[in-house]
Amino acid sequence: MKGVVQRSTxxxxxxxxxxxxxxxxxxxxxxxxxxxxxxxxIAVGDEVxxxxxxxxxxxxxxxxxxxxxxxxxxxxxxxGARHILAANLDQVLLLVTLAHPRTSTxxxxxxxxxxxxxxxxxVLVFNKQDLLDPDSKIGKQQQELMAYYQSMGYDVLETSxxxxxxxxxxxxxxxxxxxxxxxxxxxxxxSLLNALDPSLDLRxxxxxxxxxxxxxxxxxxxxxxxxxxxxxxxxxxxxxFGVVDFEKGEVSTYIVDFLPYVxxxxxxxxxxxxxxxxxxxxAVRSGDIAEWRYINYLRILEDIDxxxxx
Numbered sequence: 611m612k613g614v615v616q617r618s619t620x621x622x623x624x625x626x627x628x629x630x631x632x633x634x635x636x637x638x639x640x641x642x643x644x645x646x647x648x649x650x651x652i653a654v655g656d657e658v659x660x661x662x663x664x665x666x667x668x669x670x671x672x673x674x675x676x677x678x679x680x681x682x683x684x685x686x687x688x689x690g691a692r693h694i695l696a697a698n699l700d701q702v703l704l705l706v707t708l709a710h711p712r713t714s715t716x717x718x719x720x721x722x723x724x725x726x727x728x729x730x731x732x733v734l735v736f737n738k739q740d741l742l743d744p745d746s747k748i749g750k751q752q753q754e755l756m757a758y759y760q761s762m763g764y765d766v767l768e769t770s771x772x773x774x775x776x777x778x779x780x781x782x783x784x785x786x787x788x789x790x791x792x793x794x795x796x797x798x799x800x801s802l803l804n805a806l807d808p809s810l811d812l813r814x815x816x817x818x819x820x821x822x823x824x825x826x827x828x829x830x831x832x833x834x835x836x837x838x839x840x841x842x843x844x845x846x847x848x849x850x851f852g853v854v855d856f857e858k859g860e861v862s863t864y865i866v867d868f869l870p871y872v873x874x875x876x877x878x879x880x881x882x883x884x885x886x887x888x889x890x891x892x893a894v895r896s897g898d899i900a901e902w903r904y905i906n907y908l909r910i911l912e913d914i915d916x917x918x919x920x
Contacts, residue, residue: 611669615656616833623652623671624832627660635660638670648692649685654831654843655697655788679728681790683720684852684917692854696790696831696843702732703784703842705793705802708748708755710741713794715755719865719906720851721792722764726864727856733765733783737798740770758900762866771801781806786839795847803844807837812844858911862890865907867899883908 616632617624626632637652652658652674659673677697685691702725706713718734725732736752743749756766767783769776780802783789791799800812833843862868862882868890872880876887882904885891893899 611660613658613660614833615652615654615658617830618650618652618654619830623658625658625660625671633660633669635669635671638672648682648694650694653680653694653697654833655680655699655790657698679730681724681728681730681792682854683724683848684850684854695792695845696833698788699730699790699843700787701783701789702730703735703780703789703791704732705735705737705791705797705799707736707738707794707797708742708752710738711794711796713797715902716906716909717794717848717851718759719903720853720910723856723861723864723910724851724853726866731765733767734759735767735769735776735780735802737769737771737793737802739768739775740772758903764866769802771798771805774805777802777805781836781838784836784840784842788833788841788843790843790845792845792848794849797847799844799847803834803842806842807834809837810834852917853910853913854917856910856914858914861907861910861914865903867903868893868907871899881911883911 611627611629613625613627613633615623616626622634622636624632625635652671656677657675658671659675660669661672662669679699680697681695681699681702682692683695685693702721704718704721706718722732734756736756742752744753760766765783767776767779769780771777784806791803793799803810804812831843831845833841835841858881859879862872868882871889871893874889875882875885877885880888880890882888882890890899894901894904
């Protein structure tokens with residue numbers, strides 16, 4: 611019997627089996643978990659084989675099918691380890707708020723980098739529009755940020771669960787796909803999911819007024835079927851998105867606005883840091899590449915160096 615992992619809580623997994631029944635299962639001891647250097651060798655979205663053990667007929671996960679892709683990051687709990695957020699995805703829905711709480715461009719760019727490496731499209735969802743004055747400083751910053759990412763070919767949405775802004779557009783994007791919904795704690799993932807499917811009735815919490823940060827309401831990743839078709843995976847709020855499995859020389863090949871320039875550098879192995887006649891750096895100086903994008907790139911290179919030093 612085959613099935614898809616819908617929820618992972620550690621040693622138990624909720625699996626929707628191909629007979630239409632969800633089951634809470636454990637992993638058989640004989641299974642060789644193919645991602646031993648991760649904190650969760652089985653992830654939501656994994657396709658698994660379920661069979662009956664001889665001792666009492668207990669059903670267990672006996673095998674894990676190869677993944678077509680996945681989203682992975684540095685584990686927040688175990689230094690040097692990796693954590694798979696979800697597997698076998700059609701797209702990532704990245705929730706962004708510039709206030710209540712603030713999402714940094716560094717967080718956005720790390721997510722875009724990892725998704726690009728596994729050829730997973732990303733839709734940037736700027737949420738909580740009901741709290742944003744478009745004429746304010748933050749409102750203008752958001753419009754500039756959205757325009758820049760759109761110029762690179764990314765799809766961008768503006769949403770609010772409070773006044774239903776963009777909910778139909780979000781439904782259209784999520785329809786008949788398997789999407790991973792990620793973002794900081796407090797950006798409104800649960801509220802948007804409730805707007806897409808009120809029957810979910812997911813728990814939400816208010817933002818911490820003292821620290822303007824989100825409070826965790828999702829404690830583990832879980833996949834929900836959508837009433838209009840498709841599935842959406844709600845991941846726990848992410849504080850930092852540490853990139854893994856990258857060599858410094860390949861990072862620039864996944865940054866969209868760098869691509870027109872990387873082949874014009876003097877050196878084929880140019881890291882675009884301090885090499886002479888670097889076309890990427892010249893594009894930053896001329897304003898063709900945003901300076902903040904370049905700074906985010908340099909910080910990613912620093913992270914890779916630090917990871918190798920562990």
